[in-house]
């Protein structure tokens with residue numbers, strides 16, 4: 001089994017694999033948590049869950065920055081030959097958009113709490129006070145960023161579903177290595 005941390009021309013290394021699944025789980029978890037916390041009747045529970053949502057969101061933002069830096073510094077493996085011309089053109093666009101959502105979503109959440117007149121401090125995991133973004137507070141700005149956060153969350157999760165369906169199609173329909181190689185670096189058939 002390959003223990004490569006970095007990507008090779010045909011496979012993903014551990015760093016890309018771990019970041020992919022960790023961020024994926026956090027992203028989907030954040031969507032579920034966000035969906036539930038704004039529908040609660042208990043103010044107290046809602047407050048606690050929103051603080052947790054903010055903590056996990058900042059963690060996610062840090063991981064996403066790390067991931068993008070890693071992606072820029074360490075080229076992704078080439079697509080296997082089984083991938084047709086249509087996907088060869090569209091998949092990179094979808095992936096680029098996914099990176100965009102991973103960045104824009106936590107940033108819009110951070111903007112939302114920064115402009116809120118409620119002025120509730122963000123304390124990631126109770127470790128320190130996260131400064132607000134330098135944006136002017138107002139109810140109008142809060143409404144704007146809340147709407148932006150909502151649209152980005154729903155569009156982002158739709159793209160994640162499309163992305164997962166595309167991966168499943170590779171595995172079960174096209175029967176190539178595209179899904180396997182983001183699970184295990186040892187899949188040696190990557191170049192097929």
Ligand code: HEM
Pocket residue numbers: 026027028030031032033034035038050053054055056057058060102105106107108109110112113122146149150153154
């Ligand atoms: C990938 C990261 C994130 C995802 C997927 C996400 C997703 C969501 C979702 C689905 C909602 C519910 C929207 C609704 O139905 O009204 C929500 C609400 C919220 N999110 Fe996030 N969020 C993320 C990151 C963050 C971050 C980093 C912060 C702040 C630091 C944040 C702050 C909030 C707040 C304050 C609300 C409540 C908005 C309201 O009261 O209308 N989120 N989020």
